[in-house]
Amino acid sequence: MTSGHGDDQLLNPAPEHIERRPVTTAARLLLGGPVVLVTASYRGQANVMPLAWCAPLSSDPPLVGIAVEQSRHTTEMVSHSEEFALNFPSRQLLHHVQYFGSLTGSDIDKFEATQLETFAPEHVTAPLIEGCVAWVECEVQQVVPVGDHLLFVGLPVAVRVDPLAFDETWSAGEAESRPLHFLGGNRYSALEGVTEARLPAPGEAPERALAEHIEEELELSREAQERREEQLGQLEREVDAGNVIDIARVSLDELPELEEIPRIVVPEREEP
Numbered sequence: 001m002t003s004g005h006g007d008d009q010l011l012n013p014a015p016e017h018i019e020r021r022p023v024t025t026a027a028r029l030l031l032g033g034p035v036v037l038v039t040a041s042y043r044g045q046a047n048v049m050p051l052a053w054c055a056p057l058s059s060d061p062p063l064v065g066i067a068v069e070q071s072r073h074t075t076e077m078v079s080h081s082e083e084f085a086l087n088f089p090s091r092q093l094l095h096h097v098q099y100f101g102s103l104t105g106s107d108i109d110k111f112e113a114t115q116l117e118t119f120a121p122e123h124v125t126a127p128l129i130e131g132c133v134a135w136v137e138c139e140v141q142q143v144v145p146v147g148d149h150l151l152f153v154g155l156p157v158a159v160r161v162d163p164l165a166f167d168e169t170w171s172a173g174e175a176e177s178r179p180l181h182f183l184g185g186n187r188y189s190a191l192e193g194v195t196e197a198r199l200p201a202p203g204e205a206p207e208r209a210l211a212e213h214i215e216e217e218l219e220l221s222r223e224a225q226e227r228r229e230e231q232l233g234q235l236e237r238e239v240d241a242g243n244v245i246d247i248a249r250v251s252l253d254e255l256p257e258l259e260e261i262p263r264i265v266v267p268e269r270e271e272p
């Protein structure tokens, strides 16, 4: 590890296992947030498209951005209606999401084709989709051309959530109430669970809290490793004895290697 960026500093060479990729990979690396179904309505016609390039942009005022390629039918509809809605699909709409992304609203009425149920928005005209787990209605505040996309900056005017899916954050509870995350191609993922980072107690030095927490994790992974070795030893003994073994009894999940967990050194401090 090096500690500075000056020209006179010698930087380490890149670790051997890493690979170079085309610059277009940057966008894919940034994927992983919840995919949304953008709905819009204009002159009595409604349309829906899946969108992964979506981001919060400001907290005061609360603004969100969607990057829509300029040739999309959605671009035309949102430009004219100056509003849109974000619908957060869950696992049950996985195949709908992919399907909606393979068709354009300029050729087909996607709602009629799928008979997907919708319900009334509160403030905009874009329909909201049932089977989703959260909905954000937006008024367009700004349209910024960015390369071959238009960035529609939206002001949320109504937000609704399914409380089973979202309390103060996504709760990663039941499989059917987790949002879908688009990874690229036809690959999606879902949240596995929620892990809470340890916060320093009042008056506690943050680096001490970090060191202690890492120690706790090391201890846990040591215990898991010992349990696994014990199970494997037992298996070996049964195999040696010629017994039939039930592989399903043993979890062979990868465990973190102990040395993969970084340790930190806590400088001695005088107590306040």
Ligand SMILES: Cc1cc2nc3c(=O)[nH]c(=O)nc-3n(C[C@H](O)[C@H](O)[C@H](O)COP(=O)(O)O)c2cc1C
Pocket (backbone or CB within 6 Å): 035, 047, 048, 049, 050, 051, 052, 053, 054, 067, 068, 069, 071, 072, 073, 074, 075, 097, 098, 100, 101, 102, 103, 104, 105, 106, 182
């Ligand atoms: C999961 C997924 C995510 C997508 N994300 C985007 C995106 O962020 N921006 C975009 O312009 N197109 C995106 N697309 C492509 C559009 O959804 C697709 O071109 C769609 O057919 C456009 O529909 P429309 O012409 O009716 O607006 C995505 C497609 C899929 C399947």
